[in-house]
Amino acid sequence: MEHDGTALRSGSGAALGFARALSEDITAFVLGENLEAMAGEAAKLAPVLVADHPALAAPVADRWAHVIAEVARAQNAELIVATSTTWAKDIVGRAAGLLGGAMASDVIGHEMVDGELHLRRPMFAGAVNATIVLEGSPKIITVRPSAYDAPTAATTPFTIEAVATDAFDVEKLPNATQFESLDRKTGARPDVTEARIVVSGGRAFKNSEDFEQHVGGLADALGAATGSSRALVDAGITPNSLQVGQTGKIVAPELYLALGISGAVQHLAGMKNSRVIAAINQDPDAPIFEFADYGLVGDVYEEVPRLIAELNSSQ
Amino acid sequence: MKILVPCKRVPDPDQKLRLNAETVGIDPAALTYILNPFDAIAVEEALRIRETAHPDAEVIAVSIAPAEGEADLRTALAMGADRALLIEHNGPTDPWNVARLLAAVIEHEQPTLVLMGKQAVDDDANQTGQFLAAQLGWPQATFASQIEFIDDGLRVHRETDLGIEVIRTTLPAIVTADLRLNEPRYASLPSILRAKKKSIEQTTPAELGVQLEPRVRLIGMELINSQRHCEKVETASNLLAKLRETEVVE
Ligand SMILES: Cc1cc2nc3c(=O)[nH]c(=O)nc-3n(C[C@H](O)[C@H](O)[C@H](O)COP(=O)(O)OP(=O)(O)OC[C@H]3O[C@@H](n4cnc5c(N)ncnc54)[C@H](O)[C@@H]3O)c2cc1C
Numbered sequence: 001m002e003h004d005g006t007a008l009r010s011g012s013g014a015a016l017g018f019a020r021a022l023s024e025d026i027t028a029f030v031l032g033e034n035l036e037a038m039a040g041e042a043a044k045l046a047p048v049l050v051a052d053h054p055a056l057a058a059p060v061a062d063r064w065a066h067v068i069a070e071v072a073r074a075q076n077a078e079l080i081v082a083t084s085t086t087w088a089k090d091i092v093g094r095a096a097g098l099l100g101g102a103m104a105s106d107v108i109g110h111e112m113v114d115g116e117l118h119l120r121r122p123m124f125a126g127a128v129n130a131t132i133v134l135e136g137s138p139k140i141i142t143v144r145p146s147a148y149d150a151p152t153a154a155t156t157p158f159t160i161e162a163v164a165t166d167a168f169d170v171e172k173l174p175n176a177t178q179f180e181s182l183d184r185k186t187g188a189r190p191d192v193t194e195a196r197i198v199v200s201g202g203r204a205f206k207n208s209e210d211f212e213q214h215v216g217g218l219a220d221a222l223g224a225a226t227g228s229s230r231a232l233v234d235a236g237i238t239p240n241s242l243q244v245g246q247t248g249k250i251v252a253p254e255l256y257l258a259l260g261i262s263g264a265v266q267h268l269a270g271m272k273n274s275r276v277i278a279a280i281n282q283d284p285d286a287p288i289f290e291f292a293d294y295g296l297v298g299d300v301y302e303e304v305p306r307l308i309a310e311l312n313s314s315q
Numbered sequence: 316m317k318i319l320v321p322c323k324r325v326p327d328p329d330q331k332l333r334l335n336a337e338t339v340g341i342d343p344a345a346l347t348y349i350l351n352p353f354d355a356i357a358v359e360e361a362l363r364i365r366e367t368a369h370p371d372a373e374v375i376a377v378s379i380a381p382a383e384g385e386a387d388l389r390t391a392l393a394m395g396a397d398r399a400l401l402i403e404h405n406g407p408t409d410p411w412n413v414a415r416l417l418a419a420v421i422e423h424e425q426p427t428l429v430l431m432g433k434q435a436v437d438d439d440a441n442q443t444g445q446f447l448a449a450q451l452g453w454p455q456a457t458f459a460s461q462i463e464f465i466d467d468g469l470r471v472h473r474e475t476d477l478g479i480e481v482i483r484t485t486l487p488a489i490v491t492a493d494l495r496l497n498e499p500r501y502a503s504l505p506s507i508l509r510a511k512k513k514s515i516e517q518t519t520p521a522e523l524g525v526q527l528e529p530r531v532r533l534i535g536m537e538l539i540n541s542q543r544h545c546e547k548v549e550t551a552s553n554l555l556a557k558l559r560e561t562e563v564v565e
Contacts, residue, residue: 004477060482061445061455086475089441090457096442097449101411102530105440118534123438127332128341131535136528176454176488180470180481193476197563222564230494240460240474240495246439247353247494249476255563265328276561277543278554293561295545296554306551 001030002087003038010194013150015081016045018107018143020151022079022117031067033057039160044153048160049075055170058179059087065094070168072099077138084142084250096140103140104132106250108147125246126269145193146252146273185241189216192242195225197255200244200271203231204260204282204300211237214304215259221311227251227271229261245270260300263288280304316369317426318361320396321417322378323351324387325437334536341536350387352499353432355394356492359499360462361430362395368464373397375424379416381405385515393502393510400516402523409531410438414446419523421451426487428469433458433491444491454484458493 001016002009008030019026028042031051042048051067068091072080080095082088084106096103108129109120116133119141123130134141192198199222201215211232219226228238230245244251246269256274260281261267268291271277278294279286280303289295296303326332326341327349333342350358358376365372376391378384379402388399402416421429434441448455456462461472465483473480474493502510520527548554558564 009476061457062448065445065449086458090445090455090473090475093442093445093457094449094455097411097414097446100530101409101414101442101446103410103440103442104531105442122539123536124326124332124341125328125436125439127539128334129537129539130533131537133532133534135530135532174452174454176485177456178483180483182475182477182481183479185478233495241476241478246436247434255558255561272541276558276563278558279545280554289545289547291541291543292545293543294554294557295547296549296551297547298551303551303554307555310552310555 001028001038001042002083002085003030003032003035005032006037008038008041009083009085009087011085011145012083013045014143014145014148015083017148017150018110018141019079019081020046021110021148027075029068029071031056031064032059040157043157043160045151045158047158049163050160051163051167053170055173059091060177060179061090061094062174062177064091065098066174067168068092068095069098071163072138074164074167080138080140082142083145088142092140092142099138099140100136102134102136102138104134105142107141107143122269125265126272127265144250144252146250185239189219190225192225192227192244193249193251196253197222197224197257198227198244198251198253198271198274199224199257199259200227200229200261201232201238201259201300202229202261203235205232205237208237210301214300217308218257218259218304218311221308224257229264229267258288258292259304261288262286263291316372316428317424318364318372318374319417319421319424319426319429320354320357320361320374320376320391321413321429321431321443322354322358322376322387322391323432323435323437324348324378324380324384325351325435328436332538334538338536339533348383348387350390351432351435351437353434353436353492353494355390355499356494356496357430357432358391358394358396359497360492362500363497364428364462364464365395375400375426377402377417377420379404379408379413388515389507389510389513390502392513393507394500395506398516399513400518403517403519407529407533408527409529410440410442410446411530412525412527413443414450415525416520416523417443417447418450419525428487429489431489431491433493444489448489451489453487453489455489455491456482456484457491459490460493460495462490462496
């Protein structure tokens, strides 16, 4: 279960939801240092195993993957599941490399067919869904948080247990990587992966002030998160934590508003599973409209201020 | 110092894909291929290291592909790679086996640094670098947006969901490239012509002593088309009214 040092990452419960759909015998594993709060949260969802140790203070891949692999072996785990994030790709991916490499990333669906676990996952920036079977055990799977719900929280919490003292040998932990710093992006707005509504801007916006005024302004009027296409990140107009797409963040909010975004496949890969998609673009043939439920052909510099004004006047 | 850069041949993402008759793969007819964009970034970074911090560096591009994969290695050579190695293999590969083949090459070449793309834009797995690092017991720095040589190791800026993380690793190490690491150069015409004449070293999984052990069995594929029908509205006000109807906006 991923956490940020103070709380579980929202979405981390999706991995438990997937695991619960396949088995009654599941354990939430939390590793790091000072894990009381996170273990408590996880215990609402499943029995918890914790590896709490100063040597695990920062999430460096070689150490954490080593511990995950050792604990998975000790538990005879057949399935290791994590919610798909950069943390899981880095650390759980490496653990999979220690455990035989039967891994599927970004799973969005599954089915048992004749006792075989069929997994559905996007490929080619989401242009294709592939169905695959993993050969070998254990199987290591990351799931998209939008595809699976966390199990419902129990009224009486499950047990919390520490890993056996010999589960891993602190002396033998890899020591080739040192954590230096994490420049946490801070902002008043919710994270793009966690918001109910995402307002996203593309190349139509000429500079950060315009982006903030229009995309930021509309997001605030809606209580939404802001996102952006890669074009703006490349231009230095938005920070890369806002990038939505194949190589950025994958989002599936209730509403995704695409403002001056053309709808390149790489962008669509990150947002096309949103429940409702609306787009404003001055080009009536922009591909984004094919993936939208509602479209307004117009200039974002004119239409967005109108939306903001109308929202603010109705409050 | 040797820098090894794995290079994957992938279908150009800017084309319409069709499935093969069995719907368990992409129809190869008329498909055009490119060097995976993230691998091009890795090649570029290796060249920049040779041009700045380590003029003695030797940049070796490696691809696992059918014979046609030479084309993508020539792209790397035209950009400026010193050597290219093709591990000729027809048929599917998965990250586990790609990592095993690369590990066999690494055992032989003993590079100080392996620079590779964070993911290939065909299977989007984002696993190979991590698997390779695990198999070799080397440190890894994934999703790199900046690489700096310090003392005996590296300082790497990593793009994570929580923000930019900075780590230090010892060498040898595996580094996987994110988009903002650099913008790859275009090869000049003379260097493309020169690259055509360079010889490409050849080997096979069998010669490397690697017997493939499939980990991923593909059993079906489905093209995803938009299920949405776009209702065009005339004004911002109408748009808001529609969004209120769907109850996503109050
Ligand atoms: C390997 C790789 C990975 C990538 N990963 C991602 C990714 O994760 N996410 C991502 O977003 N992209 C990604 N891309 C880039 C992607 O291919 C596109 O280049 C990018 O999404 C384009 O951004 P855009 O839509 O903002 O810009 P453009 O394509 O330039 O579109 C701008 C749009 O704005 C409209 N417009 C302009 N002015 C106005 C105005 N005043 N009012 C209304 N409309 C206006 C135009 O009609 C146009 O449709 C990737 C590319 C590669 C090669």
